[in-house]
Amino acid sequence: MGLIETFLHTLTIPxxxxxxxxxxxxxxxxxxxxxxxxxxLYVPLLQHVGQPARPTVLVGQKVLQGQLIGAAQGxxxxxxxxxxxxTIVAIGEITAPHPSGLPFSAITIExxxxxxxxxxxxAADPFALSPEEITELVAAAGVVGLGGATFPSxxxxxxxxxxxxxxxxxxxxxxxxxxSCDDRVMRDFAADVIDGVRLMMHATGAGEAxxxxxxxxxxxxxxxxxAARLFPEIKLRPVPSRYPMGSDRQLIQTLTGKEVPSDCRxxxxxxxxxxxxxxxAVHRAIRLGEPLLRRIVTINGxxxxxxxxxxAPIGTLASDLLAFAGLKSEPARLLMGGPMMGAVLPHAxxxxxxxxxxxxxxxxxxxxxxxxxxxxxxxxxxxxxPIGLLPLEMAANIRVDNLDGAAALxxxxxxxxxxxxxxxxxxxxxxxxxxxxxxxxxxxxxxKLRLDAAKRLAAERxxxxxxxxxxxxxxxxKRKAERAAQKAAQAASAELAATETTETTQ
Amino acid sequence: MNTALLxxxxxxxxxxxxxxxxSRIMLSVAATLVPATLYGFWLYGWPAILLWLITxxxxxxxxxxxxxxxxxxxxxxxxxxxxxxxxxxxxxxLPPWSPWWIGVVGGLFATIxxxxxxxxxxxxxxxxxxxxxxxxxxSFPVQMTVWVAPLPITAxxxxxxxxxxxxxxxxxxKLDAVSSATLLGFAKTEWSRGIDLMxxxxxxxxxxxxxxxxxxxxxxxxASLLIAAGxxxxxxxxxxxxxxxxxxxxxxxxPAAIAHAVDPTRYLDVxxxxxxxxxxxxxxxxxxxxxxxxxTKLGQLIFAAGCGFLTYVIRTWGGYPEGVAFAVLLMNALxxxxxxxxxxxxxxxxxxxxxxxxxxxxxxx
Numbered sequence: 001m002g003l004i005e006t007f008l009h010t011l012t013i014p015x016x017x018x019x020x021x022x023x024x025x026x027x028x029x030x031x032x033x034x035x036x037x038x039x040x041l042y043v044p045l046l047q048h049v050g051q052p053a054r055p056t057v058l059v060g061q062k063v064l065q066g067q068l069i070g071a072a073q074g075x076x077x078x079x080x081x082x083x084x085x086x087t088i089v090a091i092g093e094i095t096a097p098h099p100s101g102l103p104f105s106a107i108t109i110e111x112x113x114x115x116x117x118x119x120x121x122x123a124a125d126p127f128a129l130s131p132e133e134i135t136e137l138v139a140a141a142g143v144v145g146l147g148g149a150t151f152p153s154x155x156x157x158x159x160x161x162x163x164x165x166x167x168x169x170x171x172x173x174x175x176x177x178x179x180s181c182d183d184r185v186m187r188d189f190a191a192d193v194i195d196g197v198r199l200m201m202h203a204t205g206a207g208e209a210x211x212x213x214x215x216x217x218x219x220x221x222x223x224x225x226x227a228a229r230l231f232p233e234i235k236l237r238p239v240p241s242r243y244p245m246g247s248d249r250q251l252i253q254t255l256t257g258k259e260v261p262s263d264c265r266x267x268x269x270x271x272x273x274x275x276x277x278x279x280x281a282v283h284r285a286i287r288l289g290e291p292l293l294r295r296i297v298t299i300n301g302x303x304x305x306x307x308x309x310x311x312a313p314i315g316t317l318a319s320d321l322l323a324f325a326g327l328k329s330e331p332a333r334l335l336m337g338g339p340m341m342g343a344v345l346p347h348a349x350x351x352x353x354x355x356x357x358x359x360x361x362x363x364x365x366x367x368x369x370x371x372x373x374x375x376x377x378x379x380x381x382x383x384x385x386p387i388g389l390l391p392l393e394m395a396a397n398i399r400v401d402n403l404d405g406a407a408a409l410x411x412x413x414x415x416x417x418x419x420x421x422x423x424x425x426x427x428x429x430x431x432x433x434x435x436x437x438x439x440x441x442x443x444x445x446x447x448k449l450r451l452d453a454a455k456r457l458a459a460e461r462x463x464x465x466x467x468x469x470x471x472x473x474x475x476x477x478k479r480k481a482e483r484a485a486q487k488a489a490q491a492a493s494a495e496l497a498a499t500e501t502t503e504t505t506q
Numbered sequence: 507m508n509t510a511l512l513x514x515x516x517x518x519x520x521x522x523x524x525x526x527x528x529s530r531i532m533l534s535v536a537a538t539l540v541p542a543t544l545y546g547f548w549l550y551g552w553p554a555i556l557l558w559l560i561t562x563x564x565x566x567x568x569x570x571x572x573x574x575x576x577x578x579x580x581x582x583x584x585x586x587x588x589x590x591x592x593x594x595x596x597x598x599x600l601p602p603w604s605p606w607w608i609g610v611v612g613g614l615f616a617t618i619x620x621x622x623x624x625x626x627x628x629x630x631x632x633x634x635x636x637x638x639x640x641x642x643x644x645s646f647p648v649q650m651t652v653w654v655a656p657l658p659i660t661a662x663x664x665x666x667x668x669x670x671x672x673x674x675x676x677x678x679x680k681l682d683a684v685s686s687a688t689l690l691g692f693a694k695t696e697w698s699r700g701i702d703l704m705x706x707x708x709x710x711x712x713x714x715x716x717x718x719x720x721x722x723x724x725x726x727x728x729a730s731l732l733i734a735a736g737x738x739x740x741x742x743x744x745x746x747x748x749x750x751x752x753x754x755x756x757x758x759x760x761p762a763a764i765a766h767a768v769d770p771t772r773y774l775d776v777x778x779x780x781x782x783x784x785x786x787x788x789x790x791x792x793x794x795x796x797x798x799x800x801x802t803k804l805g806q807l808i809f810a811a812g813c814g815f816l817t818y819v820i821r822t823w824g825g826y827p828e829g830v831a832f833a834v835l836l837m838n839a840l841x842x843x844x845x846x847x848x849x850x851x852x853x854x855x856x857x858x859x860x861x862x863x864x865x866x867x868x869x870x871x
Contacts, residue, residue, distance in 0.1 A: 262854035379801035418520035
């Protein structure tokens with residue numbers, strides 16, 4: 001790069017964010033490998049944001065590849081399908097890919113090895129279908145946001161009905177270090193991704209698509225440019241490599257200059273964001289009639305012998321993938337996702353879910369964390385925060401349990417991207433502070449709601465009791481009056497009778 | 507799979523850290539002071555070397571004593587390098603031939619009363635080195651205003667180690683023979699005697715003298731060009747950002763330019779202001795102190811412009827010829843206020859914190 005280019009490049013870098021060592025190569029350059037079919041697959045019922053799927057099969061039942069095994073329930077949910085043909089051997093609990101290590105429900109399938117697929121009917125020209133039909137097909141295929149948010153894609157596509165979508169942003173940012181599954185999708189399935197983008201444009205009514213790809217992936221940019229050259233409405237937009245560029249609000253701002261208001265969704269400003277892998281999944285769902293059965297997972301980290309990207313069925317155990325890639329040493333820490341936002345895995349016997357972009361096996365050197373020191377108020381956290389928050393002030397408030405003070409500083413706007421904790425020279429675990437405070441505030445809010453409900457009930461009871469007393473008093477008074485009237489009447493009639501008697505006797 | 511992973515509390519993201527650390531930052535800052543310090547040693551000889559040494563040692567001693575008294579662990583806190591830097595910066599701002607006890611008292615005052623009584627690094631409101639310097643200036647005005655002309659260590663008339671040690675222990679003998687006012691002090695005295703700048707400074711030009719080092723002052727003043735060079739290295743290393751140095755220099759340069767244009771016989775020119783006293787040290791090393799400067803860029807600009815402007819005001823109309831230390835301390839006091847009222851705008855919200863208007867954002871293209 002020439003001097004002028006370097007200078008111009010510096011100018012385009014946004015003020016926020018960090019630039020961690022990306023560790024993407026050599027894993028990104030290794031050819032895509034396919035995992036030999038594992039003997040057992042553990043398909044969780046909840047792999048998306050929303051309600052878990054409801055099992056539609058019974059233990060002992062034979063299923064075909066692509067057969068529905070869990071139906072979506074509720075407005076925001078997604079179905080799940082058998083990633084391969086075989087027998088349902090259990091519907092029960094297994095360890096969730098979450099730091100807590102708590103169990104969650106999954107359907108266990110013993111593969112028969114035939115990979116016998118279910119008959120699929122495919123529309124000859126999907127562009128002749130209505131946007132609603134496309135959305136329904138995507139919903140039926142169980143496609144969710146594969147960038148990690150796992151929001152059901154059909155719900156997102158249906159937003160086009162409610163608000164006018166002008167721009168579809170295709171997220172090829174992949175700003176997390178170590179991960180390269182989206183890079184691989186763009187390099188190996190460029191034409192499919194572009195087709196998926198066109199289908200999503202059709203479904204949402206978006207007039208243009210902006211493909212945002214970080215400039216540290218020149219091969220992917222070249223492949224996508226080649227695939228998109230026939231479609232002028234799809235514009236390739238390389239963006240500076242800057243974490244968290246792949247975060248939707250940051251990418252929207254970088255590509256369109258629009259800022260999503262803090263109380264709105266992207267759709268409210270006429271934009272929706274979808275990941276490149278999601279576009280690929282939409283293509284497969286519509287063109288091949290194939291539900292979301294497998295995904296590309298990056299296996300990387302210092303403890304991995306052959307880092308790279310592996311195409312694996314949903315429900316594969318992380319341990320199967322690690323065994324396939326080979327371990328150089330005992331991993332010091334296992335992560336699902338990237339190092340900036342990924343979750344620690346309690347152990348490797350957890351299944352791959354739809355939103356799992358990678359499994360990282362890090363060695364001791366990679367996770368070395370110096371002891372936290374006092375804040376020196378250097379303000380680096382403030383300058384890197386992509387949201388414009390003051391992490392050091394929020395942390396100072398949280399440290400003395402002034403959670404409302406932290407909330408007033410904008411805690412609820414924090415996206416937990418980890419830039420502040422990454423850059424902190426005192427190594428203060430800022431994200432941990434914020435996660436703690438958010439949880440605490442949430443439970444306080446719940447407690448307050450419960451208290452309010454109890455207060456309301458108590459007030460209602462008092463009112464009811466008062467009303468009852470009042471009504472009783474009124475009733476008593478009424479009865480008394482009635483009795484008095486009766487007595488008076490009786491007395492009167494008695495008097496009258498007496499008078500009459502007197503008259504007759506006279 | 508080892509079982510330790512199961513029982514240990516799950517570490518939270520991020521699992522990657524930048525390779526910076528507090529001690530790395532402090533030691534880098536100290537390293538950029540080395541050329542200016544060595545140049546000062548060469549110009550002022552053994553008394554200056556001994557004074558630097560004792561000031562730094564006193565600052566470290568104050569730090570260690572405070573940490574021990576507070577019952578904390580010494581090694582990690584001392585190794586952050588901040589006490590070393592505080593002592594170093596103080597030494598660069600002292601008259602180079604000051605007696606030993608100036609360095610001892612100043613160094614101890616800086617770390618104990620300037621920093622540790624507040625709770626240690628990160629908690630002090632004022633820049634420790636400047637607190638100590640102002641304390642010394644007010645308490646010992648005679649010793650703190652005795653300046654000598656530079657006498658390179660290689661020169662025949664320069665004190666040898668033994669003579670240097672005597673000056674260090676007993677103070678300067680035959681004061682009148684060697685003392686020499688700083689440019690700012692000289693200009694102020696002459697003006698008060700009714701001699702205007704055209705006449706009093708006919709022989710002295712600040713930029714020329716700064717280049718050759720032929721001007722009296724503290725180590726940081728005489729070597730101000732090397733201090734500025736060190737500051738540029740800090741900028742290149744991204745340890746400091748441009749906001750504070752630029753705003754502080756501008757805060758002095760703008761009023762100086764205007765006043766000098768109006769009356770050159772009364773007001774010093776811009777170059778003299780920028781290269782004299784502690785301006786370069788202040789702009790690049792003192793005002794940029796993380797702990798005592800605002801957190802936001804806008805806050806830093808206001809803070810540093812205030813430092814510069816107050817320096818100019820004190821120099822021009824105040825009782826002291828130099829005002830960087832006072833100006834920085836005054837603006838340090840304002841830092842919490844600046845931080846309170848100048849907060850960055852949150853993404854998706856306006857400056858008042860209310861969500862942006864979706865229709866306005868939608869209309870952007």
